[in-house]
Amino acid sequence: MSKAQYVLTLSCLNRPGIVARVTTYLFEQGADIREAQQFDDAETSKFFARIAFDLGGSAGIEALRESFAPIAEEFKMGWKISDHSAPxxxxxxxxxxxxxxxxxxxxxxxxxxxxxxxxxxxxxxxxxxxxxxxxxxxxxxxxxxxxxxxxxxxxxxxxxxxxxxxxxxxxxxxxxxxxxxxxxxxxxxxxxxxxxxxxxxxxxxxxxxxxxxxxxxxxxxxxxxxxxxxxxxxxxxxxxxxxxxxxxxxxxxxxxxxxxxxxxxxxxxxxxxxxxxxxxxxxxxx
Missing domain, CATH: 3.40.50.170 (Formyl transferase, N-terminal domain)
Structure with a gap:
């Protein structure tokens, strides 16, 4: 399988609704999720996720980061969206x-x-x-x-x-x-x-x-x-x-x-x- 164009990684305190909120956002952006992994750390009550996805249209990575920022703030996430189109x-x-x-x-x-x-x-x-x-x-x-x-x-x-x-x-x-x-x-x-x-x-x-x-x-x-x-x-x-x-x-x-x-x-x-x-x-x- 060819690699995905973008990768979103995030971590935050675990609470209901994180996956739903993030995947809904990606759906609204027209993203095609290629790979998704998550982990709940019971010792620290933290949630971790990695989502690799492609995106149609002309939206660039800066626009993605800007539009995702309010969600990250809502959940107090440590996060990044990386462009994997170049090594x-x-x-x-x-x-x-x-x-x-x-x-x-x-x-x-x-x-x-x-x-x-x-x-x-x-x-x-x-x-x-x-x-x-x-x-x-x-x-x-x-x-x-x-x-x-x-x-x-x-x-x-x-x-x-x-x-x-x-x-x-x-x-x-x-x-x-x-x-x-x-x-x-x-x-x-x-x-x-x-x-x-x-x-x-x-x-x-x-x-x-x-x-x-x-x-x-x-x-x-x-x-x-x-x-x-x-x-x-x-x-x-x-x-x-x-x-x-x-x-x-x-x-x-x-x-x-x-x-x-x-x-x-x-x-x-x-x-x-x-x-x-x-x-x-x-x-x-x-």
Whole structure:
């Protein structure tokens, strides 16, 4: 099925009449609903919904937003209407390990990830990626030290604005963002952590896991916040291991988990399937 033109996402305190009011509005606008998902969170008494729809006629997204605003105010909604007729612009950050970057670029090339990569940024030189085809994407080598961190992050932020990137993906970018940059990218920066959070945060989580004799390893894609590896989780996956596996085995098996978890999280974000819910998320997976 081809994708819908628009996506409406919303959250608010649950009460009778929300679905009826929203769907009646869309009917009155001449919308053809292609997909609709909802969730009632009993713990917080909040209601979440994602509705994908097409719209005939000449009404644009600004007119849609303006006419929906009174309904959103009536129900005190957090909401947005997104136009999916053009791919989102995505800036990719990477360090030494390039498997997640290679996977994202491959999925982009075959059309699995509908995005427009704007550039690749790394704290390592381009020679580290000799085996990768960047497809003409701009590459920016921005080395970083403890003394130059603020200057380097200023360059990253300038690139975000210059390229008009709507999402930043840390594809095994092994630098901790400052609180200031994390705040600027709030809700639009996804990190892949090579551990099944909240366990084994920080550096060398596979080695930490091996030291504890775990039987499952995993990876976690989450939004970046000022709290290290504690941002709202979007997607996770695991794989079983045994006592015979070495730390290198865990790293090898972990690469496969990291690739698929990050790709799913990026796709969910691009398709507006993720709605914040405090420190958690509601994910309307497809």
């Amino acid at each position: 989102r612009r995505v800036l990719l950050l990477v360090s030494k390990f390039d498997h997640c970057l290679a996977d994202l670029l491959y999925r982009w090339r075959i059309g699995e990830l509908e995005m427009t990569p704007t550039a690749i940024v790394s704290n390592h030189g381009i020679e580290n990626y000799a085996g990768l085809d960047f497809g003409g994407l701009p590459f920016h080598h921005l080395p970083i030290t403890k003394d130059t961190k603020m200057e380097q992050e200023a360059q990253i932020w300038a690139l975000v604005k210059e390229t008009k990137s709507e999402l930043v993906v840390l594809a095994r970018y092994m630098q901790v963002l400052s609180d200031a940059l994390a705040q600027k990218l709030s809700g639009r920066c996804i990190n892949i952590h090579h551990s099944f959070l909240p366990g084994f945060k920080g550096a060398k989580p596979y080695h930490q896991a091996h030291g504890r004799g775990v039987k499952l390893i995993g990876a976690t894609a989450h939004y970046v916040t000022s709290d290290l590896d504690e941002g709202p989780i979007i997607e996770q996956d695991v794989e079983r291991i045994t006592h015979a596996d070495t730390p290198d085995d865990l790293v090898r098996k972990g690469r496969d988990i990291e690739r698929r978890v990050l790709a799913r999280a990026v796709r969910y974000h691009l398709e507006d399937r993720v709605i914040p819910n405090g420190k958690k998320t509601v994910v309307f997976a497809s």
